[in-house]
Amino acid sequence: MNVQAKDSKLSTIGDYYSATQLRADRWSALRETVEALQVGGIEGRQGKKHLAEAEMLFDALAPIECYWAFPGAHAFDSMSRMLASRNIQELSHAVRRVSRALTSGAYRRRSIPIIGEDSDADDFEDESTLPPEARALGRPYFEVLIVDSVNEHQERFLRNNLHRVRRAEDPFIYEPVVVSSLEDALIGILFNHNVQAVVVRPGLTLKSKNALPILNQYLSHMTGNEDVDGLQPSDYGPETCRLIAKVRPELDAYLITDRSAEDIAGHDLGKCRRVFYNQEDFLELHLNILRGVQRRYKTPFFSALVEYSKQPTGVFHAMPISRGKSISRSHWIQDMGAFYGPNIFLAETSATSGGLDSLLEPRGPIKEAQEYASRAFGSKQTFFATNGTSTCNKIVVQALVRPGDIVLVDRDCHKSHHYGMVLAGANVVYMDSYPLHEYSMYGAVPTNEIKHHLLKLKAAGKLDRVRMVLLTNCTFDGLVYNVQRVMEECLAIKKDLVFLWDEAWFAFAAFGPTYRQRTAMGVANEMRVRLRSPEHVKAYEAQKKKLEGADDDKLLKTRLLPPPDARVRVYATQSTHKTLTSLRQGSMIHVNDQDFKGEVEQAFHEAYMTHTSTSPNYQIIASLDVGRRQVELEGFEFVQRQVESAMAIRRAVASHPLLQKYFKVLTAGDMIPEEFRESGIESYYNPEKGWSDIWDIWTSDEFVLDPTRVTLAVGGTGWDGDTFKTKILMDKYGIQINKTSRNTVLFMTNIGTTRSSVAYLIEVLVEIAHELDDLLDDASKMEKRSFENRVSALVEHVPPLPDFSRFHDAFRDGEDTPEGDIRKAFFLAYDENQCDYLNLDDKLMQRLEAGEELVSASFIIPYPPGFPILVPGQVISPEILAFMRALDVSEIHGYRPDLGLRVFTKAALKALIK
Ligand SMILES: Cc1ncc(COP(=O)(O)O)c(C=O)c1O
Numbered sequence: 030m031n032v033q034a035k036d037s038k039l040s041t042i043g044d045y046y047s048a049t050q051l052r053a054d055r056w057s058a059l060r061e062t063v064e065a066l067q068v069g070g071i072e073g074r075q076g077k078k079h080l081a082e083a084e085m086l087f088d089a090l091a092p093i094e095c096y097w098a099f100p101g102a103h104a105f106d107s108m109s110r111m112l113a114s115r116n117i118q119e120l121s122h123a124v125r126r127v128s129r130a131l132t133s134g135a136y137r138r139r140s141i142p143i144i145g146e147d148s149d150a151d152d153f154e155d156e157s158t159l160p161p162e163a164r165a166l167g168r169p170y171f172e173v174l175i176v177d178s179v180n181e182h183q184e185r186f187l188r189n190n191l192h193r194v195r196r197a198e199d200p201f202i203y204e205p206v207v208v209s210s211l212e213d214a215l216i217g218i219l220f221n222h223n224v225q226a227v228v229v230r231p232g233l234t235l236k237s238k239n240a241l242p243i244l245n246q247y248l249s250h251m252t253g254n255e256d257v258d259g260l261q262p263s264d265y266g267p268e269t270c271r272l273i274a275k276v277r278p279e280l281d282a283y284l285i286t287d288r289s290a291e292d293i294a295g296h297d298l299g300k301c302r303r304v305f306y307n308q309e310d311f312l313e314l315h316l317n318i319l320r321g322v323q324r325r326y327k328t329p330f331f332s333a334l335v336e337y338s339k340q341p342t343g344v345f346h347a348m349p350i351s352r353g354k355s356i357s358r359s360h361w362i363q364d365m366g367a368f369y370g371p372n373i374f375l376a377e378t379s380a381t382s383g384g385l386d387s388l389l390e391p392r393g394p395i396k397e398a399q400e401y402a403s404r405a406f407g408s409k410q411t412f413f414a415t416n417g418t419s420t421c422n423k424i425v426v427q428a429l430v431r432p433g434d435i436v437l438v439d440r441d442c443h444k445s446h447h448y449g450m451v452l453a454g455a456n457v458v459y460m461d462s463y464p465l466h467e468y469s470m471y472g473a474v475p476t477n478e479i480k481h482h483l484l485k486l487k488a489a490g491k492l493d494r495v496r497m498v499l500l501t502n503c504t505f506d507g508l509v510y511n512v513q514r515v516m517e518e519c520l521a522i523k524k525d526l527v528f529l530w531d532e533a534w535f536a537f538a539a540f541g542p543t544y545r546q547r548t549a550m551g552v553a554n555e556m557r558v559r560l561r562s563p564e565h566v567k568a569y570e571a572q573k574k575k576l577e578g579a580d581d582d583k584l585l586k587t588r589l590l591p592p593p594d595a596r597v598r599v600y601a602t603q604s605t606h607k608t609l610t611s612l613r614q615g616s617m618i619h620v621n622d623q624d625f626k627g628e629v630e631q632a633f634h635e636a637y638m639t640h641t642s643t644s645p646n647y648q649i650i651a652s653l654d655v656g657r658r659q660v661e662l663e664g665f666e667f668v669q670r671q672v673e674s675a676m677a678i679r680r681a682v683a684s685h686p687l688l689q690k691y692f693k694v695l696t697a698g699d700m701i702p703e704e705f706r707e708s709g710i711e712s713y714y715n716p717e718k719g720w721s722d723i724w725d726i727w728t729s730d731e732f733v734l735d736p737t738r739v740t741l742a743v744g745g746t747g748w749d750g751d752t753f754k755t756k757i758l759m760d761k762y763g764i765q766i767n768k769t770s771r772n773t774v775l776f777m778t779n780i781g782t783t784r785s786s787v788a789y790l791i792e793v794l795v796e797i798a799h800e801l802d803d804l805l806d807d808a809s810k811m812e813k814r815s816f817e818n819r820v821s822a823l824v825e826h827v828p829p830l831p832d833f834s835r836f837h838d839a840f841r842d843g844e845d846t847p848e849g850d851i852r853k854a855f856f857l858a859y860d861e862n863q864c865d866y867l868n869l870d871d872k873l874m875q876r877l878e879a880g881e882e883l884v885s886a887s888f889i890i891p892y893p894p895g896f897p898i899l900v901p902g903q904v905i906s907p908e909i910l911a912f913m914r915a916l917d918v919s920e921i922h923g924y925r926p927d928l929g930l931r932v933f934t935k936a937a938l939k940a941l942i943k
Contacts, residue, residue, distance in 0.1 A: 047673050048220050052093050053131065059086045060128040067121040083112055092239040096217045098172045098204035099136040100127045104143045119144065137170035168202045169326070169662075172223040173318055176269060177230035178209040194315040201322055211257065211269045212237035216248055218277050219542070222666030226281040226318045229269045230308065235260065250542075250724040263288060267296035274299025276542050279405065279661050281321035283314065325661040327401070329394035331651040333384045338375035340383065348379045376651070379644060388413065388645040389638065398654040405661045406539050407550040408601070408619035412637065413653050415645040418533040418616045419445035421602035423452060425529050425618060426499075427636035428629055429600075430455045434496035435848050437482055440833045441471040441896040442501050443531060447888060451855045451901075456494070456848040457836075458482050459900075462504075463702060464830040468742065469771035471830060471896075472700065473508040473732055474500060476515055477585050482847075483522040484581045489845040492523055501531040502549070505768055505895070506775065507738030508700065509535075511731050512552040514588070516599070521589030527598040527622070534738075536603035536617070537780060540664030541672070543727050544735075549601035553621035556597050566593045598622040608779060609664075610656040615649045667780035674787045675737040675778040676713060676720075681791045682741070684716045687798045688791075695740040695773065697726070697733065705731040737778045741794075744772035744823035746801060747816050751919075762793045768895075772823040828915030831898065831908035837884040837933075839941035840902040853941075854902025854933075858886035863937035866929040869914055873930075877907045884938060886931040889913070890922040897923075905932070 066079045087109050094105045104127070111120035123143045130136040175187060184207050191205050206224070208217050210233055218224055235257065237248070260268055270282045278300055285305045286293055293304055302321055305314065342352070349355035353374030356366040366374070378385070386393035395413070403411035414421045422445040430436055432454030438446060440459035450457050460478050462471040479498060486492050498519055503509040512530065519526050530549035538544035545551040559565050569590045576587065601619045605611040622629060659667075682694045693699075698711030707729045710721045713736055727733050743753045750769030758764040758774070768775035776790065805813065835841075836849025857863055864886045867873050877883065885899035891913070898909055913921075913930075924930065 047669060047676075048093065049222070049669065050673055052090070052097075055086055055090050055093075056124075056128045056131055059083065059090070060124050062086060063117065063121045063124045066117050071115055071117060080112075087112060093220075095208065095239070096206060096213070096221045098206045098223070099130065099141070100143055101204075101206075107144060138167055168200065170223070171201060171203045171225040171322060171662075172221060173203050173205050174214060174217045174221070174224045174227045175205050175207045175230065176210070176214045176227065177207065177232045178234045179207060179232060190309075190311040191315060194312045199319055200326070201319055203318065210234040210237050211265050211272070212248055213239070214269050215272060215276060216245075218273060218280060219248075222663065222669065224280065225322050225662065226283065227269075227273055228283045228285065228314065228318075229266045230285045231266060231287050233265050233269065235262075235265055264296075267293065267298055270301040271297050271299040274301075277665060278407070279325065279540070279664070281318070283317060285314075322662070325401075325405075326658060328651075328654045328658050329397040329401070330386065330647075330654040331398075331658075333386070333394040334376050334647055334651045337378065337380070337384050338372060342378075342380075342383070346379050348377065350374060351377045351379070373648065376647060378647065385647070388415070388650060389641060389643065395650060398650070398657070401661075402617060402653065402657045403619070405657050406536075406603075406617070406619050407545075407548075407554055408621050410620040410625065412618040412620075413650055414616040414618065414641070415614055415649040416616075416640075416642065417606075417614045418531070418602045418604040419443070420640045421616050421618045422446050422529070422531060423449040424633070424636045424640050425600045425602060426450065426453050426455070426497075427639060428633040429527050429529075430496055432852070433494065435486065435491060435494045436497045436499060437479060437495070438499045439474045439501055441504075442499065443533065444888070444890060444897065446499060446531070447851070447897060447900060451852045454850070454852045455496075456842065457851050457900075458486075458846070458848045459833040461832045463705075464832075465700060466827060466829045467824075468695065468699075468740070468773050469827050469830065470506055470773070471504075472702075473504055473510060475705065476511070476518055476731060479515065480518055480522065480585055480589075481581075483519060484584060486846050486848075487522060488581075489843065491846060491848075495523055495526065497527045497529055499529045499531070501533075502547070503532075503535050503538075503735045503738075505534065506700065506740055507534075507735035509547050509727075509733045509735050511733075512547050512549060513555070514731065516552060516556065517591050518589045520591035520595040522584075524592050524595040525598065525624075528600065530599070530601045532601045533604040533616075534607055535735075536605050537608040537660070537664065537668050537671070540660050541668040543724050544668070547727065547733070549599050550619050550621055553597050553599040557621075557623075560591060560593050560595060560597070565590070569593055596623050598624060605653055605656055610652065610659050610780075612646075612649045612652040614646075615653045615656070617653065664780075671737050671778050671780050671782055674782040674784065675739055677784070677787050678739050678776065678778070678790065679712075679736070680714045681787075682794070683712070683714050685791075685795065687802070688794055691743070691745040691798050691801055692794060693742040693745070695742055697730075699742075700734055700740070701730070701732045707731065739776040739778070740773050741776060742773050745820055746797070747819040747823070749823055750774050757797060758793070764790065764793060771827055828912050829908070831906060831912045834904045834906040834909060836902050837882065837904050837938060839884075839933075839938045849902050851900060851902055854884075854886070854900075857933065857937060857941075858901055858931070860937075863934055864931055865934050866925075866931055868929045869910065874907060874910055874914075877905060877910055882938075884933045886933050887923045889924050889930070891916050891924075892920040892922065899923075905930070 062079050062083045066076065066083065069079065070076050071080055091105070094100070095102055104123070108120060108123050111123065126141055126143055130141045135141060177187070179187065187207060188205055195202070203225070206217065206221065208214060212235065214227060214229070214233070216237060216239070218227065257268065266284050266286055270284050273280055273282045282299060282301045283303050283305060284293070284298060284301050285308050287306070290304070290306070298304070303317055351374065353366055353371055356362055356374065381387040384394070386395035388395055391399065399411050399413055402413070403409065414424070422443065426446065426449030430453040434455055435458060436450060436455040437458045437460055438450065439462055441462055460474045460482060462474050465472055483492070483495065486495055500510060500515070502512060516528055528549065532538070532549060535548060538548045539550065569592060572590050576584065579587070599621045602616065603619065604616050606613050606615045625633070679694050682688050682692055696712030697706060708726045710726050713721055713723060715721070723736065743750060746753065748757065749771055750773050754766055754769045754774050758766060766774055766776055805816065808816065835847055838844070840849045840851070840854050842848065867883065883905045885901060885903050885905055887899075887901055888897045889899040890897045898912060899905065
């Protein structure tokens with residue numbers, strides 16, 4: 030049957046972004062249809078229609094259900110037979126049970142009989158509404174994918190044997206799902222987020238029998254450039270293990286083989302945890318599966334803190350809040366104790382012994398927790414920070430940059446980098462991102478802009494001083510770099526460059542296969558292997574020959590390959606608290622630097638000491654540890670759901686006629702110029718064409734848009750971004766957001782975003798649009814004109830974003846290259862006598878236009894957009910002044926309206942030039 034057929038209940042696959050949502054909706058549709066059959070009967074036109082619908086839904090679910098343990102192939106077949114024999118009563122009962130158990134998650138806690146028993150006696154409470162104690166006591170549930178081509182009898186044998194070896198003391202409970210081929214294994218791990226372990230047995234085949242476009246789409250991405258068709262059957266097993274590690278490296282794979290140990294040793298088995306030679310040793314397999322999951326479940330520091338809080342201790346250190354003593358004895362602050370409950374105070378301590386550890390010199394559970402985080406995020410070393418990525422950035426910059434080193438920085442990066450440059454004494458080259466004038470925001474730095482600067486520095490003989498390239502990935506607005514391309518091309522010009530990727534907004538990205546290919550750690554790990562591969566060496570040599578004597582223009586036009594002996598030196602800083610589970614300020618530094626041990630470790634240690642408190646907050650560290658556990662076990666599922674939620678917003682706004690009147694979700698086409706979109710794709714969703722393939726876009730384009738960050742253009746409502754945020758979304762509807770531009774607001778989904786919060790947002794937008802419609806219907810001619818003027822001021826008359834002008838010569842080392850000594854300028858401004866203040870008036874503009882050089886003595890940071898439009902030592906251009914004057918924001922950090930713009934005196938600059 031054609032599962033693509035459009036029907037009231039059976040939407041086309043094109044309507045769905047993900048198979049998970051498709052599955053959930055099909056079960057609800059089936060429940061509704063079968064209930065209608067039960068009420069209305071199977072006769073008559075309606076009855077026939079419902080029967081046909083039910084059959085169609087069964088056909089559509091069949092290729093999906095074989096990848097899930099619940100309800101399982103056996104129960105699914107039974108239900109299908111009930112339909113065939115028109116046993117509607119029992120079918121309705123069974124479908125209702127399955128559908129409710131799937132929604133509530135009840136199948137994770139106990140076995141749900143489909144046939145026979147009375148369902149309504151059961152209480153199907155939603156798992157998420159159970160009290161935390163009840164959920165904490167339950168054993169976590171997962172599924173194990175067994176890959177083997179077996180008949181029904183053999184499958185039952187496998188299942189029974191795994192059930193037989195269960196023990197009362199097992200910390201987890203799992204159910205097996207049996208699939209037959211390598212392709213099914215890949216579909217299974219991409220589709221079924223309950224899978225935590227895969228057992229690959231010798232009988233597996235290559236091809237899947239399932240032909241469902243949305244599933245096959247998964248498959249083609251994963252095997253896209255891998256030649257699996259040419260494999261020998263004996264290689265299917267090892268190859269499956271290798272591909273699992275590539276797609277979902279956090280999963281445990283077990284290979285059961287009858288090939289000899291020596292033979293297997295020659296294969297790349299990915300992250301295969303164990304190879305078994307005895308197919309029938311189910312207890313051993315069972316224990317290994319549990320141990321593998323336990324390894325990820327373990328939270329050394331959180332557990333140590335829980336244990337510590339249970340111990341009776343006398344507190345004779347300086348922390349009166351420890352064990353809640355200062356609160357319980359108080360007459361005035363009891364409400365604090367009542368609000369937070371006792372545990373947080375029992376866990377507050379300044380002790381570093383008694384099972385705890387010191388963040389500054391970790392040797393125990395913090396060290397272990399950091400090692401686990403390193404495993405999870407794919408780094409070589411990971412360091413926790415308890416005061417945000419602002420601090421992480423300063424640590425990395427200080428650890429790697431010496432005074433006088435040249436650093437290439439995106440000029441709209443977070444302010445912590447600018448301050449880091451001041452502290453380190455870097456000579457900064459600010460690189461311009463492409464501007465999005467229409468929306469008053471910056472994009473990202475094109476690779477050619479970076480190459481252009483590097484080539485100029487090379488020509489000026491300064492390449493040896495260039496130490497680091499620092500970029501924000503992804504940007505606040507969701508622009509994501511082609512990390513591999515940037516690093517490869519830069520390394521082709523200077524082979525030992527260090528990269529700092531500010532991934533403050535991208536910690537979750539390691540847990541989605543599409544995202545991972547654009548993360549710093551993901552690319553660093555790949556590059557370590559690829560650079561040394563014979564294919565790369567050959568390609569590099571060929572390119573080298575071709576580019577002999579090439580000029581800069583040719584180099585800019587060529588996609589450069591790095592030399593095979595280039596160093597992989599990559600750092601990423603992540604605000605775990607922004608996108609994953611962690612208390613505020615919980616952040617991590619991930620290191621993947623081949624020269625870390627030899628060259629950086631000591632300096633890193635000093636930098637870490639410079640910026641880290643000697644009283645780091647244990648609750649933050651514990652939350653980082655637990656956040657890591659979560660992503661290793663359910664990061665894949667949560668990221669997938671988050672993307673689904675965001676895609677639902679995109680789709681709803683793009684297809685709702687009323688919303689389109691006042692709003693627009695900005696698409697890749699709006700936020701990324703065509704020249705950086707090699708795929709040519711304009712948007713993730715198009716009402717006519719459905720979904721674009723995100724994987725294709727993410728493999729090819731220079732920049733892509735993180736779909737989870739939804740920028741909504743609101744200029745059409747007549748409100749600017751800030752008013753829309755505070756007066757409408759916040760005050761009226763209690764919706765919080767934190768980023769706006771002149772005419773946009775940014776909705777960030779996160780791993781906690783639910784389908785109902787998305788529905789609420791859409792409802793609110795529709796209500797706002799209705800109200801605007803009503804208002805305009807009743808408006809007088811003058812009111813209408815005033816509205817149109819406001820809209821056109823927001824949409825058409827947006828002040829152009831200024832480029833970084835340049836550092837004044839007093840802070841530069843020659844005129845050929847743009848780097849500036851920001852520290853010199855920063856500290857010069859400490860002397861009030863060297864500074865003056867100027868009003869932002871017409872007179873100032875006239876002076877600038879007449880060519881006078883006026884130089885900023887401070888950082889000027891308007892919010893929005895939130896990055897410095899002037900830094901100390903920067904020449905003020907007429908464009909920058911025009912932008913400042915046109916800004917109608919209330920917050921401009923560094924600017925004193927009562928005094929004016931702080932600049933250096935002429936005498937101060939002259940003295941430096943001499
Ligand atoms: C790109 C970027 N980097 C770093 C930070 C600082 O992170 P944190 O708030 O964790 O200090 C931010 C904060 O918004 C940011 O947007």
